[in-house]
Amino acid sequence: MKPYNVVINFESGTLDPGKRIIRKVSDVKNMFYDTQAAEELIQKGDPMVYEVIYADVPEEQGHLGHCTTIIYPGKIGNEYFLTKGHYHEKLSTAEIYFCLRGQGRLIMESTDGDCEVLEMFPGSASYIPPNWSHRTMNVGKELLVFYCIFPADAGHDYATIEEQGYPKLVVEIDGKVTVIDNPKRKNK
Amino acid sequence: MKPYNVVINFESGTLDPGKRIIRKVSDVKNMFYDTQAAEELIQKGDPMVYEVIYADVPEEQGHLGHCTTIIYPGKIGNEYFLTKGHYHEKLSTAEIYFCLRGQGRLIMESTDGDCEVLEMFPGSASYIPPNWSHRTMNVGKELLVFYCIFPADAGHDYATIEEQGYPKLVVEIDGKVTVIDNPKRKNK
Numbered sequence: 001m002k003p004y005n006v007v008i009n010f011e012s013g014t015l016d017p018g019k020r021i022i023r024k025v026s027d028v029k030n031m032f033y034d035t036q037a038a039e040e041l042i043q044k045g046d047p048m049v050y051e052v053i054y055a056d057v058p059e060e061q062g063h064l065g066h067c068t069t070i071i072y073p074g075k076i077g078n079e080y081f082l083t084k085g086h087y088h089e090k091l092s093t094a095e096i097y098f099c100l101r102g103q104g105r106l107i108m109e110s111t112d113g114d115c116e117v118l119e120m121f122p123g124s125a126s127y128i129p130p131n132w133s134h135r136t137m138n139v140g141k142e143l144l145v146f147y148c149i150f151p152a153d154a155g156h157d158y159a160t161i162e163e164q165g166y167p168k169l170v171v172e173i174d175g176k177v178t179v180i181d182n183p184k185r186k187n188k
Numbered sequence: 189m190k191p192y193n194v195v196i197n198f199e200s201g202t203l204d205p206g207k208r209i210i211r212k213v214s215d216v217k218n219m220f221y222d223t224q225a226a227e228e229l230i231q232k233g234d235p236m237v238y239e240v241i242y243a244d245v246p247e248e249q250g251h252l253g254h255c256t257t258i259i260y261p262g263k264i265g266n267e268y269f270l271t272k273g274h275y276h277e278k279l280s281t282a283e284i285y286f287c288l289r290g291q292g293r294l295i296m297e298s299t300d301g302d303c304e305v306l307e308m309f310p311g312s313a314s315y316i317p318p319n320w321s322h323r324t325m326n327v328g329k330e331l332l333v334f335y336c337i338f339p340a341d342a343g344h345d346y347a348t349i350e351e352q353g354y355p356k357l358v359v360e361i362d363g364k365v366t367v368i369d370n371p372k373r374k375n376k
Contacts, residue, residue, distance in 0.1 A: 009311060066315075090250075095252070098286070122198075124194075125243070127191055130251065147286065149284060150252075152282075
């Protein structure tokens with residue numbers, strides 16, 4: 001395999017050449033607390049929530065997967081637009097989120113049940129250690145753009161988060177970013 | 189281990205909190221073609237060539253090492269300021285260099301003897317596959333700043349490059365960035 005460049009645009013978040021995956025409200029409706037508000041938004045045109053653009057890398061140990069993520073500004077009910085969130089299938093692998101634009105939050109839960117929330121802002125590089133699931137939200141009024149790097153053999157487990165959610169929700173209350181307990185969270 | 193943020197300054201290249209390593213001309217003099225010009229520069233104050241600022245990460249498989257590198261503008265003879273260059277001790281590991289500021293070149297050589305040179309510019313994310321050594325040069329008039337991510341157990345082998353150099357040199361000829369054969373390169 002030869003070395004190669006991809007080019008990342010700090011404003012738009014495009015990664016070129018890359019493979020783009022788009023997620024509309026209909027793709028992530030089960031991740032939100034207010035499922036009725038999600039259904040209404042789907043009826044009103046099903047807007048884009050986020051995009052991920054992957055660079056081409058073999059999914060093998062020793063390689064590094066890398067992609068950009070672009071989360072649009074928006075809310076469903078009072079909950080900010082968010083990514084599905086996932087554990088790595090190979091739990092012993094870390095990930096880094098390097099924020100290039102916008103304002104976000106990164107919520108993580110460990111397999112031990114600890115929950116942490118970090119702020120994302122231009123220049124923040126968030127270290128997600130092995131055994132921590134991760135989800136991001138755009139809490140600002142412009143795009144949230146970040147660059148993600150992970151061991152290429154990490155794999156994605158979306159099902160666990162889709163079923164159990166996070167212990168906390170990141171919502172807007174009186175115009176402020178607020179972290180509250182998740183009323184729907186099932187005890188483990 | 190808990191998740192954490194470091195903050196990277198796109199202009200200065202600082203990574204905070206981080207552990208800073210500095211390299212002056214005297215630290216890298218053996219890497220340059222014109223060793224006499226290097227000695228003269230050491231006598232004239234031994235200026236800084238580059239800095240690396242490492243985030244704190246366990247050097248274990250599954251973790252990701254990350255750091256910024258800041259190369260100052262300058263030349264020794266007609267050869268641009270450069271990093272020592274290294275293979276990973278664990279050859280089967282990749283690395284990514286994400287350029288934040290300035291103009292650079294990334295020279296790589298594979299264990300098969302192939303040599304490649306990529307351009308670095310703001311937004312370029314260079315993929316260094318497993319089994320390729322790597323060295324960078326600042327070919328511009330301002331700082332070259334880039335963010336590096338690598339498997340935390342990769343390790344550094346500087347000795348191989350210090351001994352054999354690269355097949356090519358990146359030099360300035362008539363004010364232009366030029367890649368020439370390295371007259372000092374020993375056949376493998």
